[in-house]
Amino acid sequence: MTADALVLDPAAQDLLFREARTANTFSDEPVTDEQVQAIYDLVKYAPTSMNMQPLRVVLVRSAEARERLVSHMMDGNKEKTSKAPLVAILATDHEFHEEMPTQFPHFPQAKDTVFAERPVREAAGSFNASLQVGYFIIGVRAAGLAAGPMTGFDAEAINKDFFSDGEHSVLAVVNIGKPGENAWFPRSPRLSYDEVVTTV
């Protein structure tokens, strides 16, 4: 039993990974701002390159904004996006370098040297914000909530509709809440260790 090689408590392993599932239906119980703040205040500590923290989160709470978002989702994602207690848009802020003088005080010049050019910021920003999407999903589970991360949407339409500055790119839309009835599909298989890990 390889789980014995881990230090993390087995109940926490189950909560975050083994028993956590992508939910497709949700109960009516609301997700509070306090819960989202607790999630953020936990996962903000996970690492990014040069502490750049390019992830931005938009909580879609108004009925009007929810309707606009649902219109940009692929058909198979519309119903659950319209019904989830909370929906979050997770995006890369391509202007993350503006924060680097305070966030990476070891090298405050990074803003105007390494990250002066937009293509460099896009590549580094989207990789690191993607790491942060992974951390955020784990954080939702740490709050005892189910996450329903989705990538099936019209990204250009969401960017235009929710980020009028042209400096943000959506990475994922995440439904959040307590699971409802028949919330899960049967779990799909996973690649085995030997299919993924090699040694040289």
Next chain:
Amino acid sequence: MTADALVLDPAAQDLLFREARTANTFSDEPVTDEQVQAIYDLVKYAPTSMNMQPLRVVLVRSAEARERLVSHMMDGNKEKTSKAPLVAILATDHEFHEEMPTQFPHFPQAKDTVFAERPVREAAGSFNASLQVGYFIIGVRAAGLAAGPMTGFDAEAINKDFFSDGEHSVLAVVNIGKPGENAWFPRSPRLSYDEVVTTV
């Protein structure tokens, strides 16, 4: 105290996020294959789009391979990469779609339709493998080990040297082990909730 809004045990919160730090030095204690297998067998359950699981991991165990890898790292990363008990190369496999008929049985045609074209696979693969890099870092911490994820390297050289098929792109190189003396820099600040999260 927003941590009260979380269900995850506070000790687990500390282990994975609050007290975990990116290590820059390591002890001599080896990292076993059993530990890596336990890490993989935990984090493999975290979600990817359509269960695509594009991450591949190369454990650099031989002195000869370690030397080659170190030669591709940026100067500031060479010493720790040469001294860490274990170094892993984390990469996207752009041929992940070959596994989809078994891994995503709901839609076995995905391999030859949605993901038939390489540019689509590159975009979806690199986003999802990046999520998996985030999960992997959390998994290293779940094993009671420190991770030292790095992006400062010659990516083209690593791809050429370690993935001769031309179908893999390195995302991160991660040093793994028990922290050594003076393993951490002082923790850099984090963006506040209000700087990252907005509501519409």
